Amino acid sequence: MSRKRYLEEFKVEAVRQFTEADYSAYDVAERLGTTTNSLYSWIRRYEPNASDFKIASQESDEIRRLKKELKRVTDERDLLKKSRGVLREPPLVRYALIKDHACEFTIRSLCRLFNLHPSGYYALLRAPKSTRQCRDNTLSGFIKQAWLESGCICGYRKIHRDIQDFGERYGINRVHKLMRDDGI
Numbered sequence: 001m002s003r004k005r006y007l008e009e010f011k012v013e014a015v016r017q018f019t020e021a022d023y024s025a026y027d028v029a030e031r032l033g034t035t036t037n038s039l040y041s042w043i044r045r046y047e048p049n050a051s052d053f054k055i056a057s058q059e060s061d062e063i064r065r066l067k068k069e070l071k072r073v074t075d076e077r078d079l080l081k082k083s084r085g086v087l088r089e090p091p092l093v094r095y096a097l098i099k100d101h102a103c104e105f106t107i108r109s110l111c112r113l114f115n116l117h118p119s120g121y122y123a124l125l126r127a128p129k130s131t132r133q134c135r136d137n138t139l140s141g142f143i144k145q146a147w148l149e150s151g152c153i154c155g156y157r158k159i160h161r162d163i164q165d166f167g168e169r170y171g172i173n174r175v176h177k178l179m180r181d182d183g184i
Helices: 008-019 025-032 036-046 050-083 091-100 107-113 118-126 131-149 156-166 172-182
Strands: none
Touching: 008 025, 008 036, 025 036, 050 107, 091 107, 091 118, 107 118, 131 156, 131 172, 156 172
């Protein structure tokens, strides 16, 4: 059974009709589509000083809004501390940071903070890997295998020769770059 929710103004107006317009509780409830029990509980809540309640309600709404904004600003400040200069980086680096922090913050707020558009983030997630990325992943596998077989001591020149012995043809600078990126 679903419970219907009414706005505060609606409740105050219902109480006003009962108290000032001299309608019976049954008539007011019937006309407004509520129950008499609901109307009586509203009367207990709003009758003595309904205008005071409205002022208090506006103040609590303002406090709620300010607390929400303070939380947003605090989260943004904390994220900027974690990002360490990512705002100067190209969009791909900023999207990577967004992906790392997606569990803590909403994607929309992260994109707004890093001056990116959310559709670009989602397009990047859906985009297939390029052929270069696929070949780099394959080459990284060969590099790690050759490096482990060599006892984890060989440099990029020796690893490059070992990969050529496997029958793979990649440039020495590409091998060096991938080894550096992998921390080997």
